[in-house]
Amino acid sequence: NAGVTQTPKFQVLKTGQSMTLQCAQDMNHEYMSWYRQDPGMGLRLIHYSVGAGITDQGEVPNGYNVSRSTTEDFPLRLLSAAPSQTSVYFCASSYQPAAREQYFGPGTRLTVT
Amino acid sequence: AQKVTQAQTEISVVEKEDVTLDCVYETRDTTYYLFWYKQPPSGELVFLIRRNSFDEQNEISGRYSWNFQKSTSSFNFTITASQVVDSAVYFCALSEARNTDKLIFGTGTRLQVFP
Numbered sequence: 370n371a372g373v374t375q376t377p378k379f380q381v382l383k384t385g386q387s388m389t390l391q392c393a394q395d396m397n398h399e400y401m402s403w404y405r406q407d408p409g410m411g412l413r414l415i416h417y418s419v420g421a422g423i424t425d426q427g428e429v430p431n432g433y434n435v436s437r438s439t440t441e442d443f444p445l446r447l448l449s450a451a452p453s454q455t456s457v458y459f460c461a462s463s464y465q466p467a468a469r470e471q472y473f474g475p476g477t478r479l480t481v482t
Numbered sequence: 483a484q485k486v487t488q489a490q491t492e493i494s495v496v497e498k499e500d501v502t503l504d505c506v507y508e509t510r511d512t513t514y515y516l517f518w519y520k521q522p523p524s525g526e527l528v529f530l531i532r533r534n535s536f537d538e539q540n541e542i543s544g545r546y547s548w549n550f551q552k553s554t555s556s557f558n559f560t561i562t563a564s565q566v567v568d569s570a571v572y573f574c575a576l577s578e579a580r581n582t583d584k585l586i587f588g589t590g591t592r593l594q595v596f597p
Contacts (some may be wrong), residue, residue: 468582473527
């Protein structure tokens with residue numbers, strides 16, 4: 370099993386550009402989520418999904434879109450990148466919602482200039 | 483509202499010292515779940531422990547132990563005889579039973595263990 374994979378590992382964007390961060394898991398987990406990690410702020414939940422076709426907002430959803438067309442994939446879209454979105458992004462998944470152990474991907478380091 | 487506070491931003495110890503990382507939480511739920519995750523310098527997040535609110539027994543796993551006290555809303559983590567490999571950022575997190583879809587993290591404590 371590959372676990373949770375994220376691509377790319379690093380990305381530099383210019384303000385206003387759009388891009389999609391990819392996340393995939395091969396553990397047949399129903400629950401998937403996206404977090405951002407900023408210095409001094411821990412991890413903050415952006416969006417999450419409890420199953421294919423179902424998504425919901427977390428603490429900091431503005432500027433991000435998600436969709437969940439399959440159980441395996443949960444891409445995160447930045448529609449118009451802003452410097453405030455410079456961060457490390459982690460995707461996670463679990464068998465059940467957040468009350469269970471979550472498996473994290475290796476992260477994507479995004480810089481917006 | 484749910485909240486997790488890790489007041490210690492950074493702790494430095496010398497190898498073989500014991501160290502305790504503090505975690506204080508706030509919740510209005512009577513059923514909730516507490517977690518600790520480790521983030522080593524390589525960057526990935528590693529699950530360490532999960533505790534539900536009905537189980538106040540302390541847990542020991544090798545050099546790691548956890549002290550859960552509902553009376554003080556704390557879930558502290560102790561590393562005994564610390565080692566250089568324990569150097570990492572440690573996160574405490576909380577999930578409420580009425581909304582288990584959300585996991586709220588503390589801001590983390592960076593532990594540096596020097597040889």
